[in-house]
Amino acid sequence: MPQVIAQGQTIECSPKTNLRSCLLRNGIELYNGGAKVINCRGIGTCGTCAVYIEGEVNQPNWKDKARRSLPPHSPTRELRLACQTQVLGDLKVTKYDGFWGQGSQVVWTPKG
Numbered sequence: 001m002p003q004v005i006a007q008g009q010t011i012e013c014s015p016k017t018n019l020r021s022c023l024l025r026n027g028i029e030l031y032n033g034g035a036k037v038i039n040c041r042g043i044g045t046c047g048t049c050a051v052y053i054e055g056e057v058n059q060p061n062w063k064d065k066a067r068r069s070l071p072p073h074s075p076t077r078e079l080r081l082a083c084q085t086q087v088l089g090d091l092k093v094t095k096y097d098g099f100w101g102q103g104s105q106v107v108w109t110p111k112g
């Protein structure tokens, strides 16, 4: 089973599990500030579930690429939308600041 390491937790999940669901089910603070309440619930339109991922995941789908091509995201930044990401192997996840998780300051790392 793949292991997802995020915010100091190591979570086991089945291959192809949706990363957003995996993180939220285990109490990881995927959203920053008001985005905890105001988000698209995983349909890939709000862009607030953006995270930095190290490890094996699916190729970005069109929703992920489209939303991250729009400000305040940048298509050149190596973030992914957790709601559009499948866990394929062991992962380490980092969350950055800003409403959309688009900032440059780390909010939490894989270690906590």
Ligand code: FES
Pocket: 039, 040, 041, 042, 043, 044, 045, 046, 047, 048, 049, 050, 067, 081, 082, 083, 084
């Ligand atoms: S939850 Fe809105 S884009 Fe992922």
